[in-house]
Amino acid sequence: MADYSIALIPGDTVGPELIRQAVKIFHALSACSEHFFHLEILTACGPGIEAFGCPLPSASLKKALRCQAVLLGNIGSRRYQSLPPSKRPEQALLQLRGAFRVCANLRPLKIYPGLACLSPLKESYLTNGMDLVVVRDLQGGMFSPAHPTTIKNEGKSAGDLEYYSEYMVRFTAKIAFHLARHRNKRVASLDKSNVLASSLLWRKTITEYARSFPDISLTHQYIDNASMEVIRNPGAFDVIVTSNVFGDILSDELTQLTGAPCLFGSAELAADKRGLYTPNQLHHSCEEIAGKNIVHPLGILDAIRLLLMYSCSRPDLSALLSHVAASVIKDRLTTPELPIPGFADISTDEMGDEIANRLLRSSQNEHP
Numbered sequence: 001m002a003d004y005s006i007a008l009i010p011g012d013t014v015g016p017e018l019i020r021q022a023v024k025i026f027h028a029l030s031a032c033s034e035h036f037f038h039l040e041i042l043t044a045c046g047p048g049i050e051a052f053g054c055p056l057p058s059a060s061l062k063k064a065l066r067c068q069a070v071l072l073g074n075i076g077s078r079r080y081q082s083l084p085p086s087k088r089p090e091q092a093l094l095q096l097r098g099a100f101r102v103c104a105n106l107r108p109l110k111i112y113p114g115l116a117c118l119s120p121l122k123e124s125y126l127t128n129g130m131d132l133v134v135v136r137d138l139q140g141g142m143f144s145p146a147h148p149t150t151i152k153n154e155g156k157s158a159g160d161l162e163y164y165s166e167y168m169v170r171f172t173a174k175i176a177f178h179l180a181r182h183r184n185k186r187v188a189s190l191d192k193s194n195v196l197a198s199s200l201l202w203r204k205t206i207t208e209y210a211r212s213f214p215d216i217s218l219t220h221q222y223i224d225n226a227s228m229e230v231i232r233n234p235g236a237f238d239v240i241v242t243s244n245v246f247g248d249i250l251s252d253e254l255t256q257l258t259g260a261p262c263l264f265g266s267a268e269l270a271a272d273k274r275g276l277y278t279p280n281q282l283h284h285s286c287e288e289i290a291g292k293n294i295v296h297p298l299g300i301l302d303a304i305r306l307l308l309m310y311s312c313s314r315p316d317l318s319a320l321l322s323h324v325a326a327s328v329i330k331d332r333l334t335t336p337e338l339p340i341p342g343f344a345d346i347s348t349d350e351m352g353d354e355i356a357n358r359l360l361r362s363s364q365n366e367h368p
Ligand code: IPM
Pocket: 075, 090, 093, 094, 248, 282, 283
């Protein structure tokens, strides 16, 4: 059976503590499955800037490219905020996106049973619950390295091009429609086709692509209107597919509706199955909680769950991690980062040990 090489980039602030828990999870996975997970810890993002003056040193990029997947802990330190965008830790992620040719970003979000009290929404808005995935394009739009920023008039004007091709839209559509098939068979495509030419192309391409999926119900909505609808009735959405910038903003809005951003992961997928995996929120200001052993590790666990699903094609191991995450919540355990009424607080390290032990125990019961 295949072994896997996984690059681990701790990054800054709470990243190293999260990656420490990730190492325990991979060790448990190596012990309880027929795979061996080789772990390669790389210097990049904040530590790359400190040690080598650049967010993604070439040696780290080279090593990352030899791996099936990259797991990134965090980019959050305020220390680098005054640097120009091209020198900030975020550049490491953008360069990795280019080097791995990732095309789409998946962010699953849900309100766990018993955790609706954390949501900023009134209970009456949550009668249909919330369990959805945002599928965001990562190849096109204003963030695409293929269509760089222009700066003119000696810095007095600047522009970023919102650009899409049918090819780019089709790749993202493929991920969204296949995902919907394994879920509730509903796709909502969000655009601004009342104004933007790139959105008209988006809508036309999605509509054509959907013809091969008669079992999936597709709706089109304008992004601005959908931003209101998701708050009024998040339970109405299953798979949301949208462009790079719209998806960047909307996925953060939806994450906040769970009231527990630290519980979720994010996957950035390439056509060859390789991927970049991170906690859902890379840049929440977590300076205050860093180094205190209080950050919640379920977000990094969820990122590993996605990694097992998409880069290792092991839905069974992925399901094992979902099971462990749900069991920790059911047993009312949390860390001080996410105070929950009636839950016991344990430290990050204790939670990591708990997760690894539960993983080993449930694998013995289920023989994955
Ligand atoms: C995300 C992040 C990144 C993005 C940043 C760190 C470049 O916000 O993954 O959503 O905007 O794509």
